[in-house]
Amino acid sequence: MKPGTRSIIDVDNLTASYGENVIFRDVSFQVFKGEILVILGGSGCGKSTLLKHMFGLNRPASGRVLINGIDVSTNDENELAHLRRNIGVLFQSGALFGSMTLAENVSLPLETYTDLPLEMIERIVRMKLSLVGLAGYENYLPSELSGGMKKRAGLARAMALDPTVLFFDEPSAGLDPITSAGLDNLMKKINRGLGTTMVVVTHELDSIFSIADRVIMLDKDSKSIIATGDPRDLKESSQDPRVRNFFLRNPEGK
Amino acid sequence: MKLENPIDDCQVSCAEKDGNDLLLSISGSLSLPNLLSVKSRFQSIMSERNPGKITLDLADITYVDSAGVLSLLQLELNAARKSIPVYFVNVSAEARNIMDLIDRSTVLDKSTPVEKNELTPFEQVGEASLKVAEDFTSITIFLGDLLLALSQALLHPAGIRWKDFFFYVKRAGVDGLPIVALLSFLLGLIIAFMSSLQLKQFGANVYVASLVGFGMVRELGPILTAIIIAGRSGSAFAAEIGTMKVNEEVDALVTMGFNPTRFLALPKVLAAMLVVPILTLYSDVFGILGGLMVGVMGFDLTAFSYLQQTVKSIDIFDVVTSLVKSVLFAVLIAGIGCQRGFRVKGGAESVGLYTTSAVVAGLFLIIIADSLFAIILYYVH
The missing domain is CATH 3.30.750.24 (STAS domain)
Incomplete structure (x- = not known):
């Protein structure tokens, strides 16, 4: 499915701070339905902070984030339930519950949020696991899996309720190049197949070029977005030395 | 929803x-x-x-x-x-x-069947025995390691991580004082009340002081302190080392050439060996104060006669043995706390499991050691 032009997430003059320390100021952008948007930037520029604000884990100092028109820091129980049903998050190391099998991990949201009979839930769980290439691993514990498998299982859990938006926090961190490329392909397959919008934080250049429809680049010093667009265009024709340095792997100042 | x-x-x-x-x-x-x-x-x-x-x-x-x-x-x-x-x-x-x-x-497809391996009672007994044996081995190894580290520390005191030592002295000792003091005070108060109910019948109110003093110094002070430290610090040691194990920090120590027992366990055990006897003394004092309050306010004893009676009933031998006992308790609590921490495998659940186990095993060992002490002292005295 081609990315549409209807925005699904609106970030509106978002300012984030930890105490007095402002991470970024007045950041505004949109995520369009069906696209893969990559947030990039050097370490400490607030990529992960921005992501946490986008799915409502952190509260903004000012400004707001709307997903499908719902403010993510709303206090309305009904709105929050809709919001949560519509988003899934893959954390950096999978964040699977260590005491539960993969099937239990994936079925947890299904059992909590739906009235479906167990047999149906089991089927959905099996479908999700086979979608991420883990068919047959239903009864494994997370501790019995490799890093890449844990991430894929985390993705299956994030997709349990068929969310319209998926967030990824450094999906390729700690993976070997082949596993990492496999995960990229999986993300693309799910994005094209299910039409799920994806917001990804990463700084792996290979990943960025293979998955991103669009990138936004944050900068630590200016505390704002310094570039938006197709990564290939940015690499070729950006006038900003900070952006070029990032794509050419140039240490700063050289 | x-x-x-x-x-x-x-x-x-x-x-x-x-x-x-x-x-x-x-x-x-x-x-x-x-x-x-x-x-x-x-x-x-x-x-x-x-x-x-x-x-x-x-x-x-x-x-x-x-x-x-x-x-x-x-x-x-x-x-x-x-x-x-x-x-x-x-x-x-x-x-x-x-x-x-x-x-x-x-x-x-049909769902993947859950592999159930239910054990027969015979196998369960075997499993449990193996576990106990394994536990015993690991405790023995750890104890040997710890004794070795202790003796090395005595020979080379400069090798001890003093900064950590003082940190744990503060954590386990100074920070634990208020709760030890409060509980001992209330315990002394309770013993005084309970014993006075009986002693009043014989007009022997002054012996409340003897009972509280003797009881606190001989048994209750060391035991109460040990139980509080097992709950406060034994569990904390296990959780701390366990989390380090999960984060591979212990592995990092080993690869950098540190002995984890000496690096992590020794300062904790030494700190406990210092603070538990001191807390025990405090516990004795506060227990006696609790009894004093009941004696003075409830039974018309003067503070002087109460304290005189207390001093008369306590032998210096009792005080010394109770301190020796509390040092042993300290080694048991801190040692088992650290040992359980090192046994953590996997994730968060395992940390919880071994933290619980540290407290339970600590309490168990305290009571066993105390019983042994009681028997030995009976024959020594």
Whole structure:
């Protein structure tokens, strides 16, 4: 499915701070339905902070984030339930519950949020696991899996309720190049197949070029977005030395 | 809170088309929140109409997700079992993409059976014995390691991590003083009350002081302190080392050439050996103060006569043995706390398990050691 032009997430003059320390100021952008948007930037520029604000884990100092028109820091129980049903998050190391099998991990949201009979839930769980290439691993514990498998299982859990938006926090961190490329392909397959919008934080250049429809680049010093667009265009024709340095792997100042 | 679809629900309308060919038109949102109603609608149609052929018209679907497609595939499979062919018409690009994504064979297969390995009682006994033996071995190894570290520390005191030592002296000792003091005071108060009920009958109120003093110094002071330290610090040691184990910090120490027992356990054990006897003395004092308060306010004893009676009843030998005992308790509590911490494997659950185990095993060892002491002292005295 081609990315549409209807925005699904609106970030509106978002300012984030930890105490007095402002991470970024007045950041505004949109995520369009069906696209893969990559947030990039050097370490400490607030990529992960921005992501946490986008799915409502952190509260903004000012400004707001709307997903499908719902403010993510709303206090309305009904709105929050809709919001949560519509988003899934893959954390950096999978964040699977260590005491539960993969099937239990994936079925947890299904059992909590739906009235479906167990047999149906089991089927959905099996479908999700086979979608991420883990068919047959239903009864494994997370501790019995490799890093890449844990991430894929985390993705299956994030997709349990068929969310319209998926967030990824450094999906390729700690993976070997082949596993990492496999995960990229999986993300693309799910994005094209299910039409799920994806917001990804990463700084792996290979990943960025293979998955991103669009990138936004944050900068630590200016505390704002310094570039938006197709990564290939940015690499070729950006006038900003900070952006070029990032794509050419140039240490700063050289 | 259960899911409900904000947009619209899913309708399945049904029309006969020449004979028993069935045309099902699905409209609306074929997605997870509507799955249950769609599924039961399919089932009732299948059983009521008993069609010869099903055509599914998907033209009016506004939204479809993978769970929705799954329900369609399941209908297809159920129909196939009754040899009814199913045809999909007007399939949107979205639905087609999702159908391609789902691997039918793995989804619709029977579920992978859970491997159950239930043990026979015989095997359970064996398993438990092996576990006890393994536990014993690991404690013995750790104890040897710890004694070695202790003796090395005595020979080279500069090698001890003094900064850590003082940190744990503060954590386990200074920070633990208020709760030890409060509980000992209340315990002294309770003993004084309880014993006075009996002693009053004989007009022997002054012996309340002897009972409280003797009881606190000989048994209750060391035991109470040890129990509080086991709960406060034994558990903390286990959780701390356990979390370090999970984070591979212990492995990092080993690769950098540190002995984890000496690096992590020794400062904790030494700190406990210093603070537990001191806290025990405090506990004795506060227990006696609790008794004093009851004696002075409740039974018209003067503070002087109460204290005189207390001093008379306590032997210096009792004080020394109780301190020796509390040093042993300290080694047991801190040692078992650290040992359990080192045994943590896996994740958060394991940390919880071994923290609990540190406290339970600590309490158990305290009581065993105390009983042994009581027997030995009986013969020594």
